[in-house]
Amino acid sequence: MNKVNKSISWFLAALLLTVTPPGTTAVSTTATLNVADYIPAFVDYTLSNGLRVVLAKDDTAPVVAVNLWYRVGAANDPPKRSGFAHLFEHIMFGGSANVGKGEFDAYLQAIGGDSNASTNPDYTDYWQILPANQLPLALWLESDRMASLNITQEAFDTERQVVIQEFNERVLNPPYGRTNNLYLTTTPLRGYLPYERPMIGSIEDLNAATLEEAKAFHRKYYIPNNATLVIAGDIDFEQTKALVQAYFGDIPPGEPAVPILKQYPLPAQFPVTKTDRKTGCKIGYQDTIVDPAIELPQVNYSVVVPPRGDRDFYALTLLANILGSGESSRFEQKVIRKGLASSASAEVLENMGASLFVISGTPNEGESLESVQSLLQDQLRKVIAKGVTEAELARAKKMIEIDTISELRGSVWNTTDVFQRFIYQFGSPQALVKDMENLNAVTSTDIQKIAQTYLCEKPMNILITLKTGQEVLATYPGKLVEPIDVPIGVQSLKPRSATPEELAKLPDGAVSRTQPPKPLPAKETKLPPYQTFSLNNGLKAIFIQDREIPKLQISLFIRGSDVAVPANKQGLPQLLADVITQGTINASSTQIAEQVESVGGAMEADAGLEWMTVSADFPSPDSQVAFNSLADVVLKPTFPQSAFDVAKSQMLTNLSESETNPAWLASRQFTRIAYPQHPYGFITSTETLNNLTRNDLIKFHNTFFKPNNSLLVIVGDITLAQAKVETERVFGNWQSGKVPNFLTYPPNRMGDTSSIYLIDRPGAEQATILIGNLGLDARNPESYPLLVANTVLGEGPSGRLFKNLRVDKGYTYSAVSELNDGSNDVGTFFVTTDVGKQYTGDAVLEIIKELKTIRSQPIPEKELAASKGLLLGHFALGLETPANVAYALASYQLIGLPLEDYQNYPQKISQVSQEDVLKAAAKYISSEPIIIVVGDASLVKSQLEKLGKVVVVPALLP
Numbered sequence: 001m002n003k004v005n006k007s008i009s010w011f012l013a014a015l016l017l018t019v020t021p022p023g024t025t026a027v028s029t030t031a032t033l034n035v036a037d038y039i040p041a042f043v044d045y046t047l048s049n050g051l052r053v054v055l056a057k058d059d060t061a062p063v064v065a066v067n068l069w070y071r072v073g074a075a076n077d078p079p080k081r082s083g084f085a086h087l088f089e090h091i092m093f094g095g096s097a098n099v100g101k102g103e104f105d106a107y108l109q110a111i112g113g114d115s116n117a118s119t120n121p122d123y124t125d126y127w128q129i130l131p132a133n134q135l136p137l138a139l140w141l142e143s144d145r146m147a148s149l150n151i152t153q154e155a156f157d158t159e160r161q162v163v164i165q166e167f168n169e170r171v172l173n174p175p176y177g178r179t180n181n182l183y184l185t186t187t188p189l190r191g192y193l194p195y196e197r198p199m200i201g202s203i204e205d206l207n208a209a210t211l212e213e214a215k216a217f218h219r220k221y222y223i224p225n226n227a228t229l230v231i232a233g234d235i236d237f238e239q240t241k242a243l244v245q246a247y248f249g250d251i252p253p254g255e256p257a258v259p260i261l262k263q264y265p266l267p268a269q270f271p272v273t274k275t276d277r278k279t280g281c282k283i284g285y286q287d288t289i290v291d292p293a294i295e296l297p298q299v300n301y302s303v304v305v306p307p308r309g310d311r312d313f314y315a316l317t318l319l320a321n322i323l324g325s326g327e328s329s330r331f332e333q334k335v336i337r338k339g340l341a342s343s344a345s346a347e348v349l350e351n352m353g354a355s356l357f358v359i360s361g362t363p364n365e366g367e368s369l370e371s372v373q374s375l376l377q378d379q380l381r382k383v384i385a386k387g388v389t390e391a392e393l394a395r396a397k398k399m400i401e402i403d404t405i406s407e408l409r410g411s412v413w414n415t416t417d418v419f420q421r422f423i424y425q426f427g428s429p430q431a432l433v434k435d436m437e438n439l440n441a442v443t444s445t446d447i448q449k450i451a452q453t454y455l456c457e458k459p460m461n462i463l464i465t466l467k468t469g470q471e472v473l474a475t476y477p478g479k480l481v482e483p484i485d486v487p488i489g490v491q492s493l494k495p496r497s498a499t500p501e502e503l504a505k506l507p508d509g510a511v512s513r514t515q516p517p518k519p520l521p522a523k524e525t526k527l528p529p530y531q532t533f534s535l536n537n538g539l540k541a542i543f544i545q546d547r548e549i550p551k552l553q554i555s556l557f558i559r560g561s562d563v564a565v566p567a568n569k570q571g572l573p574q575l576l577a578d579v580i581t582q583g584t585i586n587a588s589s590t591q592i593a594e595q596v597e598s599v600g601g602a603m604e605a606d607a608g609l610e611w612m613t614v615s616a617d618f619p620s621p622d623s624q625v626a627f628n629s630l631a632d633v634v635l636k637p638t639f640p641q642s643a644f645d646v647a648k649s650q651m652l653t654n655l656s657e658s659e660t661n662p663a664w665l666a667s668r669q670f671t672r673i674a675y676p677q678h679p680y681g682f683i684t685s686t687e688t689l690n691n692l693t694r695n696d697l698i699k700f701h702n703t704f705f706k707p708n709n710s711l712l713v714i715v716g717d718i719t720l721a722q723a724k725v726e727t728e729r730v731f732g733n734w735q736s737g738k739v740p741n742f743l744t745y746p747p748n749r750m751g752d753t754s755s756i757y758l759i760d761r762p763g764a765e766q767a768t769i770l771i772g773n774l775g776l777d778a779r780n781p782e783s784y785p786l787l788v789a790n791t792v793l794g795e796g797p798s799g800r801l802f803k804n805l806r807v808d809k810g811y812t813y814s815a816v817s818e819l820n821d822g823s824n825d826v827g828t829f830f831v832t833t834d835v836g837k838q839y840t841g842d843a844v845l846e847i848i849k850e851l852k853t854i855r856s857q858p859i860p861e862k863e864l865a866a867s868k869g870l871l872l873g874h875f876a877l878g879l880e881t882p883a884n885v886a887y888a889l890a891s892y893q894l895i896g897l898p899l900e901d902y903q904n905y906p907q908k909i910s911q912v913s914q915e916d917v918l919k920a921a922a923k924y925i926s927s928e929p930i931i932i933v934v935g936d937a938s939l940v941k942s943q944l945e946k947l948g949k950v951v952v953v954p955a956l957l958p
Contacts, residue, residue, distance in 0.1 A: 133521060795817070
């Protein structure tokens, strides 16, 4: 990182502090940022068996990320086995020679680590984040399943059933599920074998898969010479090299796998089915899907574009940003803020081969799909005819530049992921520098040229989703390319065990093949230093310096939100949040968006249960612009009537869409019963939104937006002195005042829990289950043992619910329990899952059994220790990101907890005993919980009636 340039820019910024008043536009002082300055030190080498290894050092926290990519993805699915690579990803967690079924995640969670995996068209990635001294454990786990995957027929069948439940949960059950499954693959890419099939596959193909095919897939692709291992974090290069050699070096290589894109090169062109008579532009495939679960129609346009590295890719990326990213984008300004669309977006979705330029639009309630289509197409025609402005192009480049650096250094996992992508596509992490040069070289002329080419001369595919009507799918065109016979090259690869000299660099026990290795010497985990200060008007502030990336995050928390307004005015705080950035005394909505995004910044506001937040996220050299922009919208909003009307219509549309979401329906019904006599139970509805006026927003703002009712959180690459100066400059004259005490809550008791509440959702493939009760507030000292109980029950893959409902029975893709105690009054405890409709009754019964067990039987010491280890490890991993710490501290302050309690969290968790957990679980996990089920009543009601009385509740209660 170039510290000299940064220091000069701060000197220039300091000179401007006294001459720029708050509420005016400050000139950006941002020096040109060079992504090369933010690439961490790394070493890049290849083992004798072909495993590519890259190690990156980042010692800002004692954390390490391990990221292993195999060059195999959905594009490599065998014939008539769509979804196979994704199924295999699940199988990789099923056990290996020395790691039993379910043990992979258990080992990691016991030390507070996280792990997961994902399947992409071109690769499958497996990652872990854990304390740096536990690196041997991660390497032992990954090497064992590379060398010796050991999956039984029973485990294979269970994971296949889990993937089918995932298919139901993501594709068949949710609104737009089939749309999302098709528009990225089948619709634009029919006939191009590697990419035409959805990654999750089909139920028919999944059911046809066999265990022997899985074993053959592992032998073919899961070999060291088809993989890249990236490790980033607080590591020693030489020690880590020795560990990698010891764990992976002796794994035999396999026969080289031919890259699928060499066998199936990108077609020269995709089919054109007709030409638009109005524009003369070419149209490809057209599909219409009928989805009864949706409320609003949707249109998706897509066109096949080149991969990253091609000159056109960068121009298309910038065009997508100009059209659909940020508050200043054309779709936001010309479509959404006109009140005619609830959403409109543009993005480039990249693959190694055929990438996609995708545009999506959904009308507001009461507007037609045709009107949104016309608006989107009008914007495309304007770009084709007139291009984009230099100001738009500069804003887009700045936004992408800041996002790229933030992504690279946001966490050690982010670093491994970015490194992997550039290694895979270009052969080196250093290619990121050339990538940014390619982006910055794009001109406005380039943008117009690629718009003419890809938005008109190339075939544009159209996918429309309707609630009712006739479904029409395009005709399959046949193969667009035939496979090429690619000869396999000869590789002189061989395994090599670690030498005694290499092993001598490692502590005793750090290398083991048959059992978990001992950790490296532990490194001290330190809470990032934080400071607090106050202004004379009562505004309190929390500051944490973060020198990792050139960003500044400022958030103002204002006490008072949903609970501070009457039941018949619910939705007011969120509506205020949507409008507060849409105009001030000094600037219009458009001016605000352009000023903010011209320097790569972003502003947003949101409303929660008890407080609101207005935030500014800017490059740190532009700290003055950040503070000015935040203060302007907080202190001088005008709440324009036009912006109010548009935001209100969008909230009504979003509410309508939410009413098709089974999880939202379950949560709303749960809230009704949990809080029948409490503001926490207030619900936003069409009626409450229609009650709101612009004057309500003004009154709320005048009442609650006071410095003595607010908390400012500042995190970023500035000093404490600079933070104080800027805060005083923009907020020092903010007048304090009296604020109503909205936290005096009435007594509350749960409603009737004697019945199972069933919300009928005809045709649903799955049942959404939510079971829970009132819990405790965050200030209650028993929250610590209850948190441990919740972790045992439903935190991640080692939780009892996950093991029972997914691992053992295959009822669901996920099952979790949550403790919601981040508020000033009594929160909730609940379990939630989505299960196959045929398993509904059995799943509810199993959940009730698990709740009964945890509240009546002591947790075994081993399970208790693992759960505490998970909580302590997550706390330590969270310290890697200073913003996480800052916002945690803010939550403590807002709910009346001393900030010191955050520092004492590890000690409090460590002291929890078996007796503490049992006592808390028995007290706060009810034997008569609220039971909510959302599903097809014709199929699930009879199952539930075997368990108790069932009350069918209409989905659209007022």
